[in-house]
Amino acid sequence: MSHASYELKAEARERVGKGSSRELRRNGFIPAVIYGDKQAPLAIALSTNEVTKRIHAGGFMTTVATIDVDGQKIQVLPKDYQLDPVRDFTVHVDFLRVSGDTDVTVEVPVHFVNEEKSAIKIGGVLNIVRHSVEFHCPANDIPEFITVDLSGAKIGDSIHISAVTLPKGVRPVIADRDFTIATIVAPAAGVEEASEEASASASE
8 A cells, every 4th residue: 555665865965055955966966864762863864856756646745665875774754855945856854763663753644535426516515624644653554545435424514533444553643532534515605614514624
């Protein structure tokens, strides 16, 4: 279900700082940092093209990768990346060191299925409260997405996290209540309700 793992070649960076980062980028590399697992952060340089390709392929934040730093292979999970807002290439990546059973926290996208078997078929509107959900899960078993089955959902129904079948070991970060993922509202007239639900969830 999750994307296949992949390997990236990297070099350790001796110099860290604005000047050296600019120089790296000019030469087709981006600065990145591997941290976590109670070890000192490791500054590395990666090929910009390789990383940008991975980000565009999808599933970047939910796929464990192996980074080969001058021959030493380190398993990591991307935690954060920055894109250049103008030219849409990657400018920096943070990686977290993981082993297979490390518990990680990830945002997983929500996919909705069987809309045609629900009130949406007769004009109901799917009001998505959460497009993604944060989960704790084992690093080697991160779901690429979670699936919400809308079969039989009627106008006025709310779909909560408890209605979703989650893979083994995957637990929502919000554990103290059964939060709403989506509601099905009446067309047009139900708009006030939908925006109330959205503002209620926004103020959480």
